[in-house]
Amino acid sequence: MLTRKNEKKKHIFQWIGLAVIILYFIFAAFQYKIFQGDIFKAYKIDSPETEVVCDGWEKKLEFTAAQRELKYFEMTYLNPKGDTAQGHVQAEIKDSSGKSVWKKDFPASEMRKGIYARGIQGTVYDVNKKLKKGESYNLSLKAVDMPKEQNITARRPDLTMHYYGFNIIKFCMLLGAILMLAVLLWIPNKFNEKWNLYLSRAMFAVTPVLAFVLLERFNQTSIRNLGVFKSSVNLLVYILLLAFFFLITNRTKIASFLTIITVSLLGLANYFVVSFRGIDLMPIDFTSIRTAANVAAGYEYSINTAILWNGVLILGFLIVLFRLKAGKGLKKKQRLIPAAVFAGMLLVNISVFSNTQRLREWGIKIKLFNPSVSCKRNGYAAIFTASLKFLVAEKPEGYSEEKVEQIMKPYVKKAEEENRNINVSGKKTTKQTPNVIAVMNESFSDLSVLGDFKTNQDYMPFYHSLKKNTIKGNMYMSSFGGQTANSEFEFLTGSSMAFLPGGSVAYQYQVKDELGSLTTTLKEQHIWPAAITGRLCIRC
The missing domain is CATH 2.60.120.260 (Galactose-binding domain-like)
Known part of the structure; x- marks a missing residue:
């Protein structure tokens, strides 16, 4: 028998829920334009x-x-x-x-x-x-x-x-589903305490699955194409998130609620980011969240039918979740159990997502320069979590500013002697600034660096003929087999990718402020640099 206090809470919840449903119904009704477009029928x-x-x-x-x-x-x-x-x-x-x-x-x-x-x-x-x-x-x-x-x-x-028109059937189905939420809100809960507890625990257990489905729907990814194995790998992240919220709240309802809301907000944010720039939201983007907030007001926001249906799923889940009566939570000593579960899941996630080689063996490959492709093929949560390790670059063993100065000292001294442009009389000599042309061609290679071999004719006659007014040689690089941006990074900065996390893209994850490079050096000498890409677009 419900007490008056519980009865009052129930009615408050119902009226608040009804208000939310009415507002959502009105919002969905005003989105009728997104139901206008391609309508197909098979024969x-x-x-x-x-x-x-x-x-x-x-x-x-x-x-x-x-x-x-x-x-x-x-x-x-x-x-x-x-x-x-x-x-x-x-x-x-x-x-x-x-x-x-x-x-x-x-x-x-x-x-x-x-x-x-x-x-x-x-x-x-x-x-x-x-x-x-x-x-x-x-x-x-x-x-x-x-x-x-x-x-x-x-x-x-x-x-x-394929026709062009207004899909009245899908539009009415959505509005009908929203109205059914109101019915669900007012259906009396006639389950006894035992069944309420069982159903509440079932809702808690199904939370990671729903979170996974919601996020992939926000990202417009086919779960069927992911398959059982990759879907299971993604579920590890959602289970960890649910375990974390349960650990700090000690309430199954609140933990499920926070998990669904967190995932939904992330999914919605990622949807808009993809619609604005074409690339999924990654961990590195949160380091510039202030800049993103400043420019967010300048964009036009639009949604699709998947987002509207996600709203129906979220509201339906939360209505059932809070209509059921759950337990009071674990006692002090019993709370060691969720702590142990969270610790175990944390170790499992670290073990899985920190090992890039293992992920590749499982068919999960991360393309940081275009993560959207990886997210579509492997699931958003898996790629997002695996990208976290690229945020931190470990300090190389024995590194210090003093050590760098010590190593560079003889080279700096030699450069100062060679570049000194003041003659004995103390007057500056005029010196023409050179044209520095650098061509990056990843398909070009001189195989003779791997060992001496004989050929019946010169295989690179033009390159070998470049002797006058030409400085050439070999540059040792740690980048191999792709990642054009990293080859460019090593050439321009003189820094090595060997000291950065494997698989990372330096420009996206490590370069946050201006970094000393060939570009900055040329600008200091009043030489304006410009880079022309393969598509003939110029960037400076």
């Missing part, structure tokens, strides 16, 4: 995979226009001839009276095998034709001048039509 056609698309091949499909504008339709084929395929497919759409409303020929050379990227993508037949919504039409496909010897076959027995 089965009688076309077995063994049937060759050649002269005499013809398929017909009767369909009802789902929207007013048909953008395109697509089929997938197996085309061994590729761009050299001969003939064309004649496509035509007729209305119910038999009148042709659209007709076009598509070259067989443009028929390609379907590729999988967020669903299968096949040969696209552009239509861009206004139709009457709800009216019946007939589509016919006919092969013309296509020899049977080309062996072009239909890859899948379906045809997908």
